[in-house]
Amino acid sequence: MSKTKEVRHKIFFVLQKYFQRKEIEMKRIKKQTFFSVLIIIASFLIASCANPKPVTHVNQESSEKESVEEPITLTVWWWGEPEAPGTGKWLKDRADEYTEENPNVVFELVEQNIDTVVTAFKAAAAAKSGPDIAFLFSGGVYVMEDVWEGNIVPISDYATEEQMSTWIDTFSKTYDGKIWTMPFYMQSYLMMYNKDLFTKAGLDPENPPSTMDELLNACEILNRSGIAPMASGMRDLFQGGIYYSELGVQSLPDAYSIQRATIGEESFEDRQHAEWLEALDQMVKASCFNEDVNSLDLYSGWEVFGRGEAAMLQANDAFLPVAIENLGEENVGLMRMPSYTESPVSESMCYFSQGLGITSWSPYKEVAADFLLTLHAKENVDEFYKITSIPFANTNFDTSLIKSELQKEEFEWISERPQLCPEGLTAIQIWETGVMPASQAIFQQSLSPAEAAQLIEDVARNWRESNPPNFDNWITWAKPGE
Template sequence: MFRKRFKTTAIVMTLIIFVLMVFFNGGKKEKAPVEEVAVEEDIFAEPVELIFWWYGEEESPGIINYVQQLCDDYHKMHPNITVTQVHQGVDVLIPNFQAAYEAQSGPDIACLWGGLYLLEWVWQDAFVPLNDYVDEEELSHWIGSKFSEYDGKIYGSDLEVHANFTVYYKDHFVDAGLDPDTPPATWNDLVEYSAKLKAAGHIPYAVGFGGGWQTPVFADFMWPYFISFGEIAEVVIGNRAFNEPDFVDFWEKLDSYNKAGYFIEGATSIDWIEAWNEWRAGKATFLSLPGQSAMSFIDELGTDKVGYFVFPAISDKKLVHGLVWPTPHSITSWSKHKELAADFLVYFHAEENYPKLLDAVQTHNVPADDRFDPSVVRKPENAKWYAEMAINGLKENNYLAEAALPWTIIDKGLIQGGQALILGELDAQGAADNMEQAAKEWRELNPEMLEFYKTWAAKY
């Protein structure tokens, strides 16, 4: 266990009596100099409850068992320390933390997804850097840490990492006269496949625009083919624009695919996660989603029925490994137990916990740590493919695109703009212009945040 312990200074007063030779005025007593002795404080000595707000159960069913095991095992190691875990769902995660921040109370540890979702709170002094409590050698193993790094400081410890990809029904392919073992490799392939699937009586894609998150998901999958994670920062800063041709092309592809009737019926009245249930019911062929849930579907239905692939290329660029999203958890600035909280976050990365995570989630998540060897996952073949894709994606910083965007741009640009496009209220150029306007407004209204952002973006 690597940790930095605060030291308290105990002032030890030692009286040493020197008997001096008696002179004419009699004997004298003198005090010895005050001696300072450094005494290490035992942070586990007193009863403490750590409040641990975490995220992930919706995207990774079963991981709650691993989280509870972490808390229980940590308590066994340190009987005076109780870690109380409270899951934060996707709909309440940000509002609940906002309330905790305003009250300056609540969790000692919290999760805000990472990337700009986290860093916008770091810039408001909601979290403290882990470098103050964890030694640099230990931090060097956390291969997802760049996702939560600002100005050379790391603000998050990853509970796990997942890679996102796309699944499809092989029997739908057969019905449409397509090779069930050859998924679409390019956007043009996807459009061609979708036309054949629709002609065969299958709706091609399960999506849900009702909650707003579907368009950011498509941005996550499609943008890496024409812009890197770091280059997105140039657009946010204003050195480039969100209505450049590549971005307009992104909106045009969504618009034309929607107008062709390739999205599931009622897509505007259900959210993204509800769309997963529509796909599971066999109402559509393709579904793009987080890897944990995709792997669950594959395990449930079998690889003879479900195929999987990285989202089709929309350019000549190739993505060798998948798009990843680690889940960093951070220490709140108001926590009275920061050192203990840091010790628990380090425990996420203890090698003894790797098999616990793999067992709890059936290899649907992997540790975000370079001490984890993905080659230990040998079977089934899809699990091996997934583990290697996630770890290598982390090493190559293949983060999902939305993590480089301030919330205002996601909300007004991707979420609201995406809904307006699908409803026919905006065309592709209008959606791109709307997003550029959202970026301009963010820069104008948040000059201090913009400077923080520039500092963060410089590392890319």
């Protein structure tokens, strides 16, 4: 490292000199400067060959176990600060503790941004070189693609049954009987309403609408009082995905239905897959949303509720502390997305945990696994909540730490209800170029519900017919037990 520094200093020095000289007498020394630049470049290129590589582990050592005392650098690519502010500090503390106990292990914690947490990992996977531990979103296809392509190894190979029994949301991370990423922090989709505004409009603040008819009726009443019924921002794609999660599942017969539609055994134009678009269309037609819904992005849409300008909001739990802080705990209520059908999965709820995985190319898989498992120690789990106000995905989490009644209610829901999140059950391509744009089109009123369903099916057909990689795995995944 010091050598790199030295080279850098040299370069700096030469550059500085170059510019100083240039100012004093430009013309006379043109010749020299030209050569000096050439020399810098040459020395630069030569230095590049001699430079030690600081992070990547090119030397793949086969004997992992015997080298306990060998100095090890574990590289961790993480994300989570936007959803659970404080994650970075918590992770750094855990890494420092681990180093204290195992002085030969040091950590390189690299924060990714929301775009590159996926992009950079794909590049690393293509070259089979990169971090030892990587953040992978939720579960389902966000994990499976990497499983199928051999980018990660299952964490369940390194953990005991007892340890795994406390993890929340292992279902979405399971394939071929193994758990592939370790649950990190929790996230759940929540719908909130503003009791104050309900009272103002003459609605019962203790009984929010529970059926679609009641919701449409509430929209009318709220609009009459000049209050926007639901806050949303549809300019980017994400809110559409959330509506699919909460409305779309209501008419599905079972959890595997979406996978069956993905591989072509059912169609996205079938009634049970398309009905939610009609419900959404009714909501748009009844002016259930803020006026500028199409011009706001996801978070700006949520802010409309946070400012007390809209009566209801379908968001996730990361926004709950914000809502409580802005509106006061007594004014915020939790509700379920009103239902439009008697559905067999109506009791389910979308909650999941983000995940951390061990890469297949890491030479220190066991050490990485050992570190990951320490994160689930009870004191670390509780500490995570204390720093971030977001629950860690472990049932040992001390719920008495939760100060807010609303968050307690949320955690009870999570422990009682079956989990179902459609995101991650279909190909990301179908999700982002079919499902999400279709919901945008409903908001634009540029497609009818039937046309929007057709758009999704067209995209899905296109995907199926274009030789998607791992299609066989998709079929295995969609039909468990066959």
